[in-house]
Amino acid sequence: MKKFTLNFKWTLILVGVFFMFSALGFIGKGLMTSMAEFKVPQEILNSPHYYDAMLWVYVHMTVLGLLIILLGISVTELQNQKWISLSLFLVTSFYTYLDIRSSDSALGNSLYKGETSLAPAIMALAIAMIFLLLSIVLFRKN
Secondary structure: OOOOOOOHHHHHHHHHHHHHHHHHHHHHHOHHHHHHOOOOOHHHHOOHHHHHHHHHHHHHHHHHHHHHHHHHHHOOOHHHHHHHHHHHHHHHHHHHHHHHHHOOOOOOOOOOOOHHHHHHHHHHHHHHHHHHHHHHHHHHOO
8 A cells, every 4th residue: 555645746736726726716706705705894895995905815826826836846856845845834824823813713803704704714724734744744854
């Protein structure tokens, strides 16, 4: 039986694709429709400034996904993979903190309301843990 281990290239490709499809899904569904699920007040949803900010966020998330994919494909040296994985763990951990901070939970400030507000935090935490595990696997290699 073959033992499964995380692979830098395929882990980054899968995470990058997830980022891109998640962001494009929000854009495709309609940004304000998607944000309404987080119980954002209607007067904010009607704001062209809020729409512009959300569009920027999800376009940026798509670009980050593409860059993560390109890193996975192009970085082949183990030493560089180690530090990129660790850096991505730290970055996604900070994103997790931001998502938890804004959630409607005991740890959050309830900026976004309802159980749906925990979904970004849970996804960000899962991605951070994937990068942590990948970092551990890579740092254990000689």
